[in-house]
Amino acid sequence: MSFTEQEVELLSRQLPLWVEASKVRSAYGKTASYIPELAKAPQHALGIHLIDTTGTAVSSGDCSLSFTMQSISKVFTLILALMDNGEEAVFQKVGMEPTGDNFNSMLKLELVRPGIPFNPLINAGAIAISSLIHGKDSAEKSSRILSFFQALAGNDTLTYDMDVYRSESDTANLNRSMAYLLKDNGVLEGQVEEVLDVYFHHCSIQVTCSDLARMALVLANNGTDPVTGVTLIPRRYVQIAKTFMITCGMYNASGEFAIQVGLPAKSGVSGGILTMVPGRLGIGVVGPALNVKGNSIAGVHLLETISRELDWSLF
Structure with missing residues (x-):
C-alpha cells in the first residue's frame, strides 16, 4: 500500500516544519562519547526518509548525512x-x-x-x-x-x-x-x-536515512523487496524481528516508544532509528544527539509527531 494523497499533501507541507521543531530537542542531548569517533557527529543534525511499497519517497532535513548502523x-x-x-x-x-x-x-x-x-x-x-x-x-x-x-x-x-x-x-x-x-x-x-x-x-556499516528506509521497507513488506520483487527474508523471521523491535528495539525505552509512536523500531547510538508502518512504509531517521536511554532525542520526538498527526500507531 502506498502513501495516500492526503499523506503526501500533509507531509510535503508539514514535514520540514516538524523536522525543525524536533531539531530544537537536540540541544538537550549528547552524542555518544564512549565511542570517541561517534562524538564527532554533528549534534544538531536531523533527517528523515520515508519510502512506500511503490518506491515513492519523501525526505526532509539532513537525510544525506552518513552514519554507522550500530545497534540497528x-x-x-x-x-x-x-x-x-x-x-x-x-x-x-x-x-x-x-x-x-x-x-x-x-x-x-x-x-x-x-x-x-x-x-x-x-x-x-x-x-x-x-x-x-x-x-x-x-x-x-x-x-x-x-x-x-x-x-x-x-x-x-x-x-x-x-x-x-x-x-x-x-x-x-x-x-x-x-x-x-x-x-x-x-x-x-x-x-x-x-x-x-x-x-x-x-x-560500523555506514548508511544514510534512505538506506535504512529501504531496509525497513523489506521488513514492512514481510521480507520481500517491493521495488525488485525479490524475497530476501522468510516471512516467519520477519515476524520474529518485528516483535523484538516492539519489545526491545528502543533499549529500555521500548515501552514508552510503543505507547507514544506505536511502530516497530530499532535505534543505534549513532543516532539512527529504523522504523516502519507494516505493509506500507519504511522509515529511516538520523539525529546524533541522544537522550539518557541512548535514543535520538530529536528523532524520537519527530516520529512521535508524525505518528500522531497521521494516525500510524498500530495500537
Whole structure:
C-alpha cells in the first residue's frame, strides 16, 4: 500500500516544519562519547526518509548525512543467524524477553540462569548472535553480513566506516568482558576476538536515512523487496524481528516508544532509528544527539509527531 494523497499533501507541507521543531530537542542531548569517533557527529543534525511499497519517497532535513548502523544492525544479524541456523538453535543461545536494564549491562548474565542473554538486541545477545553467522572465519562472516545488508538496502556500495570500527574495538572493554563471560557460560561459539571482530564490523556499516528506509521497507513488506520483487527474508523471521523491535528495539525505552509512536523500531547510538508502518512504509531517521536511554532525542520526538498527526500507531 502506498502513501495516500492526503499523506503526501500533509507531509510535503508539514514535514520540514516538524523536522525543525524536533531539531530544537537536540540541544538537550549528547552524542555518544564512549565511542570517541561517534562524538564527532554533528549534534544538531536531523533527517528523515520515508519510502512506500511503490518506491515513492519523501525526505526532509539532513537525510544525506552518513552514519554507522550500530545497534540497528542487530535486527538483521539476528535474521541472518535465523536463516543460517533455524529458530531452535538460535534461541538456545539467546532469550526472547526485555531486560529492563541498559543495553550494555551484563548484570543478568550472572544473576539469572542459565546465563544466556535475555534477547538478541542487547549487546550481549548481539555478540552471541554474531558467533552464529556461518563462515570459515571472521572475514567471511563479515563479508556475508555486508552482502546481506547491501541487498536489503538496494545499495551495493555500502561499506564500513573503518575509523568507527577501530574506535569501537579500541574502547570495547565492557563488550570484551561480556564476550568472555558468554564464552565461560558456554554460550559463545568460536574464539572471542574473532566474534567481536564480526560484531564491531557490522556495527560500523555506514548508511544514510534512505538506506535504512529501504531496509525497513523489506521488513514492512514481510521480507520481500517491493521495488525488485525479490524475497530476501522468510516471512516467519520477519515476524520474529518485528516483535523484538516492539519489545526491545528502543533499549529500555521500548515501552514508552510503543505507547507514544506505536511502530516497530530499532535505534543505534549513532543516532539512527529504523522504523516502519507494516505493509506500507519504511522509515529511516538520523539525529546524533541522544537522550539518557541512548535514543535520538530529536528523532524520537519527530516520529512521535508524525505518528500522531497521521494516525500510524498500530495500537
